[in-house]
Amino acid sequence: GSPQPALPDDGVPRLYSMRFCPYAERAHLVLNAKKVPHHSIYINLTEKPEWLVEVSPLLKVPALHLVGEKSQPSLIESVIIVEYLDEKYPQHPLLPKDPLQRAQDKILVERFNAVTGAFMKLVLQGGDGADLWPAVDIFEKELEQRGTPYFSGEKPGFVDYMIWPWFERLCVADYFFKGRSSFDKQRYVKISAWLELITKDEVVQSHYATPEQHLVYWKTREAGNTNYDLLA
């Protein structure tokens, strides 16, 4: 793998990321929402650099290296990183303050794993992707029950930014469905309205790739020649 890039000794947090990783995107969105200065280092996950283990023991992204803190710890796991940032940087708060609402939002993000799992199964193993839409149904119903434009209310918050990266990649699901199934605007009336709004959100736009860019990335990946540098 590549040598470790030289970065200024400025105490600024370093986000180890991959430009097309939806989990890493969660961390980018929250750092940008809170306007936390940081360096982004994009990793080639096919040929992982040897030094990555120093900042990410399981060799995963995202990893947030807090070089300004004592003993320079590194955080892993997207949701833990995001909760840390929300506690550390109170501006643009994302999680509700009420313990019960916090728990309910965290459960909702946990239940989104059924969507991410179905998505990955579809794009990596093929199959009919039959488990994807039933998992999305839960979020349509939740948005209807909450009765607000965003999952977090009148503005995007924790749930919105945690699940958005997979909706940004809907075109990828469509490509791998190969015409068999598709995002149905009749079935997802509330999510469709949410997508209209959140696509224009300035935080989302701060780390946005177009459907075409995502498709090019996934086609290089499908061809066994993943291009990590498309937007780097």
Add this chain to the structure above:
Amino acid sequence: GSPQPALPDDGVPRLYSMRFCPYAERAHLVLNAKKVPHHSIYINLTEKPEWLVEVSPLLKVPALHLVGEKSQPSLIESVIIVEYLDEKYPQHPLLPKDPLQRAQDKILVERFNAVTGAFMKLVLQGGDGADLWPAVDIFEKELEQRGTPYFSGEKPGFVDYMIWPWFERLCVADYFFKGRSSFDKQRYVKISAWLELITKDEVVQSHYATPEQHLVYWKTREAGNTNYDLLA
């Protein structure tokens, strides 16, 4: 499955549990640590009751039904339940207040999934269990680095109660190893000292099963005739 038990209309939280489930044990320990009054309802996970879906949409335990709250929500996922209880009931605080330390403790509990995964693989699928002890090594090293008797300092806290249930079941691992491998007190000097201490902790003793009881449970499970009622 069994009919839903009649419970008093007292607004007291209801913990849906299984007496030998290590994840449910996490919730029991924290409710007991904080002396939160609650009802415990033990579920037969082989013949799940039809009404379980109302309190646990994925039919998992633990589920904490908050009947005293508006719209009577139910929480799932052991770590989310525990974080909720720690925020809602400030007595006997479990997680550190500092955001960075909180994140580091949550990452440690997340990394414990390598232990729980190796444990379940060993007891359900057999094999040589070779991935169990390397996963435990991380916790020996962490305890040494922290230099305190418990992971959370001078008293047991979040990390201690989250990982203890699997250490309570060490005899089960030994049984399924069938003599091939075993917990090594030389390799785990720090964890051995921690085990001596935490086994005597009054919270741990409040929801404790002996090695013999765990073994009887797992032998009935191995025989395809799981006895859920041993301690109910």
